[in-house]
Amino acid sequence: MEDIMELSKRYQPAEVEAKIHRFWEEGQFFRAATGAVSKVPFSIVIPPPNVTGRLHMGHALNNSLQDLVIRYQRMKGKEACWFPGTDHAGIATQNVVEKQLAKEGVSRHDLGREAFVQRVWDWKEKYGSEIIEQLKALGCSCDWSRQRFTLDDGLSRAVREVFVKLYNEDLIYRGAYLVNWCPRCETAVSDLEVEHEDVDGGLYYIRYPLEDGGHVIIATTRPETMLGDTAIAVNPEDARFAHLIGKNARLPILDRVLPIVGAAQVDPEFGTGVLKITPAHDPIDFEIGKAHGLASINILNGDGTINENGGPFAGMDRATAQKAVVERLKADGLLEKMVPYRHSVGHCERCSTAIEPLISTQWFVRMKEMAESAIGAVKDGRIQFIPERWSKLYFDWLEDIRDWCISRQLWWGHRIPIWYGPDDHAFAAHSDEDAAAQAETHYGRIVTLRQDEDVLDTWFSSWLWPFSIMGWPEETEDLKTFFPTDFLLTGFDILFFWVSRMIMASLHFMHEVPFKNVYITPLIVDAQGQKMSKSKGNSVDPIELMDEYGADALRLALAHATSKGRTMRTPTTQLDDARNFLNKLWNVTRFALMHLGHERPELPETIEKLEDRFILSRLSEATTTVCEHLDAYTFNLAAEAVYSFVWHDFCDWYVELIKPRLKDSPDDGVKGVLYTVLRDIIKLLHPMVPFITEEIWQVLGEEPESVCRAAYPEAGARDEDAEREMEALQEVITGIRTIRADLNVPAKAKLSATLAVSGASLVDVLKANLGAVMALTGTEDWSIGERLEAVEGSARKILSCGELFVDVADMIDVRAEKARLQAELVVVCKDLAQVTAKLANEQFLKRAPADVVEKEHGKRDEFAQKKERLEANLASLGG
Structure with missing residues (x-):
């Protein structure tokens, strides 16, 4: 990389990020070794984004945090490997390509299976890498040489191996x-x-004639499904209808005989308390049908139109059929009434179409036994959930698990490795040749086989990801070195889809857990706490944020905003703060380089100056805190700790205090301290903001070649005396600045001050550092001692180390200033009274969103502090 001894005047994220991205790719710094590695391995597998995907805020959060972890562990001396890859996303990808074909006036059926699948592969090759490039732009330090795809040859072999074994x-x-x-x-x-x-719909009350006269009225939200009714059910405990059990009714329109059965599942409170039973199209009806041996009549085609079992309504779509059935019932005098009714309807998460429950021949995996093993792995501590509360939801789901329907009537995906013989005997095989050999053995001759038309659920390949990505079923070096993995970070929306199933698969096939820690990220919501979506118009595009703020600012903002709650707000404020912070880091580095030039001085053996001792002690404290939080995955607290240290301790205090010394010569060791602290700051920050820290590292010309391979800082000893003495100094400086601001003292006015200190040792410290105090406060005449009296006309401030008096009599119009402060106090008291009254209102507390209440509490605290400060200032002026 070009040897730049000076940073550009302004920090330009786009330029820096493009250059550093090329540097990382050319240097292959993220490649991990396998085999007999001397370092302790640490591995993560990426939750594979869909090939159809474009980076959204969830991706940005999850992957920036994963990258933070892998960079940190790499710098801690681990052989760190982050395995990347993408998911073929069966339904999602097929839908995208079908929509593309529709624009051309062609359907997948027009093309045929083979041509359509090739068309999807062509689309994947052209567009499928977009999200990978976006992850690289985010700074993700995956080992890109190990990138996999859930439909590549190796993973396809793993899928077939698992299917055949199961x-x-x-x-x-x-x-x-x-x-x-x-x-x-x-x-x-x-x-x-x-x-x-x-959804808003209707509850239709329909008369069903009884064979022996009279009728029963049944309420339903789906009158069209009555075409598939095969019985009527009542609750045996319902005295109103129990006498009907064993009798028959007639199905309106189709005149089918319907036996009346007793079933405890019937809710006497819903509708009339009588339930029509359609076993082919309702889960409860299906269970009742099985218990009573009822027929199941499917009335739907695969596209949702009514089939031949629908009689005169055959060929109609669902919505048209519903209207036609209702009109016929009206005409026959069998519709008692319709009342508006709001109820829950299932929709396909991919295309938002209303789901139809129907009986279909599918492939399933028995889950109960595997679920028990997965429950045990969390209960015995082999797997830890972070936050721990997610384990309860995990247990609840696994303890009530149902068998997994793994077949999908699609063309894009892993085709089910089942071949059927002439008599429909099934052969589970790894290949056409394997199936043919099994069939020849079974039949004693060569026969023609046909493969199952369906494909496997996308998650059937994803649940093998932690070990299939490393080459299983081969015994690879990657598996020996990096499995099981150490850490998984993902959203709670795929806790069941993916996390629990990976645990089950790994325990079943590898006899080990797939990972040791599972960090569940919060859901990112908008300012009103609403889930973000394109349809609501409240989604935020992270690519646009990266273009505006830079990838590092987005990463730092997300790390700062994340928490272990269920949701987190879009980090709008944090983005501005992060951008300001990175500009400050850039500028303070330029300041340091301006004084260091080509020097890279060592830390002096003896450090005597208070500010030097202080900053090294605070660096040690910040290093300890950051490491503790990163080890505990409390990312926001780690970001807060390093942010506070750099902005406040280093930039606001240390750099300002050493400016006079940097002008002097010879060097008294300050440059060695300045350089050491700056270098450690770059290393501390690197996992969070990798681009800017790499750029600065290159300018510093340090070894190793990339900061991502440098050792993470280790905490030294704390100097508590230095920190305590500096805190007294800071309090004095802040006290004078506050008096100057609160009393409108002109900025250039030189002030006189008196400090009555409790303790002789502190008097010596303050006198020894008086030059710094004077430089940073615009003061010139000082009296410091243990027992001193205030000069008349002085503003007074109580400090923890004593009393501060600043002579302002000749600097301001005391009478006018008192009047200004009194007027301001009246306004503040009014504001405080209003917000206090609001917070005492139970209706407000009950109805207002939590963030609004929290904001009002913040206002109250702010007004109370301002009131206290105004009263103190008035008192100091004798008001």
Whole structure:
């Protein structure tokens, strides 16, 4: 890299990031060694983003935090490897390409399976790397030489291996069961891929004639599904209807005989207390149907239209059929009434189409046994959830787990490795050749086989990710070195989809947990606490934020804003703070280089100056704090600690205090302290803001070649005496600045001050550093002692180290200043009374959002402090 001995005048994130990105790629600094490595390994597997994806705020948060962890561990001396990759995202990717084809007036069926799948591969090759490039722009230090794709040859082999093993263990089976069906995608989807939304509809009260006369009225939200009714149910404990059990009714329109059965699942409080039973299209009805041996009549085609079982309504779409059925019921005098009704309806998470429960022949994995092992791995501490509360949700789901429907009626994905013989005998095989060999053994001759048309659920490849990405089922060096992994960071929305299933798969096939720590990130919400989405118009594009603020500012803002809560706000304020912080870091580095030139001085053996002792002690404290928080994954507190140290201790105090010394010569050791602290700051900050710290590291010309390979700072000894003495000095300086600001003393006015200190040793410290105090406060005449009296006309301030008196009599119009302060006090008292009254109002506290209440508490504290300060200033002026 170019040897630049001077930083540009202004920090330009785009220029710096582009240059540093090239430097990292050319240097291959993120590649990890395997085999007999001397370092302790540390590994992370990336939650693979969809190839259809574009970086969103969730990605930005998750991946910037993962990168923070991997860079930190790398600098702590670990053989750190972050495995990257992307997911083929079955439904999502197929939908994207189908929409593209639709614009061309072509369907996937027009192309045929082979041509369509090739079209998807072409799309993936062209667009599938976009999110990877965006992750690189974010600064992610993955080992890009190990990048994988869930449909590549190696992972495809792992998928087939797992399917065949589970099939042979009788843990995979095929059967006709009620599934969630998406008519738009024309595939089954899992419970976890269904999003429930409240919708406005109607509750239709329909008369069902009884065979022996009379009728029962049944309420339903889906009158069209009555075409598939095969029974009526009542609760046996419901005295109103129990006498009907064993009798028959007739189905309106189709005139089918419907037996009336007793079922405890019937809620007597819903509708009329009588339930129509459609086993093929409702989960409760399906269970009742199984218990009573009822027929199941499917009335839907795969695209959601009514099939031949719908009689005169065959061929209609669902919505049209509902209207037509209602009109027919009205015409026949069988519609009692319709009342508006708001209820929850499941929708496909990919295309937002209303889901239809229907009976379909699918492939399933038996989950109960594997779930028990996964529960044990968390209960015995082999896996830790951070925050720990997520383990309860994990247990709740696994303890009530259902078998996993793994087949999807798609073309893009892992085709199910099942081949059928002439008599439909199934062979689970690794390949066409394997299936043919099994069939020849079974039949005693060569036969023609056909492979199952369905593909596997996308998550069937993703649940193998922690070990398949490392080359399993081969016994690779990566597996020996880096499995199990150390850390997983992900959102709670895929805790069940992915995290729990990875644990189950790893325990079953590797006999080890896949990772030791699982960090669940909060959901990023808008300023009103609402989940962000494009449809709401409240989503924030992180690419735009990176263009405006730079990747480092976004990373630092996210680290600062994150917490262990369920949600976090979009870090708007933190972005401005982060940008200001990086500019300050850039400018203070330029200041240091201006005085250091080509020198890179060592820390002097003897350090006597108070400010030098203080900054080295605070550096040690900051290093300890940052490391403790990064080890505990409390990222916000780590960011806060280093931010505070750099901005306040180093820039605001140390740099200002040493400016006079830097002008003097010969060097009294200050340059060695300045350089040492600056160098450690760069290393402390690197995991959080890698681009700017790498650029500064290159300018410093330090070894090793990249800061990402440098050793993370280690804390030295604390100098508590220096910190205590400096705090007294800071209090005096701040006290004078406050008096000057509060009393409107002209900025250039030279003041006289008296400091009555409690303790002779502190008198000596303050006298020894009086030059610094005078330079930073604009004062010239000082009296410092243990027992001193105030000069008449002085403003007074109580300090923890004593009493400060500043002579302002000749600097201000005391009468006018008192009047100004009194008027300001009246306004503040009014504001304080108003906010106090609001916070005493129970209705406000009950109805207002938590952030609004919190804001009002902040106002109250601010007004109370201001009131106290005004009263103190008036008192010091004799008001």
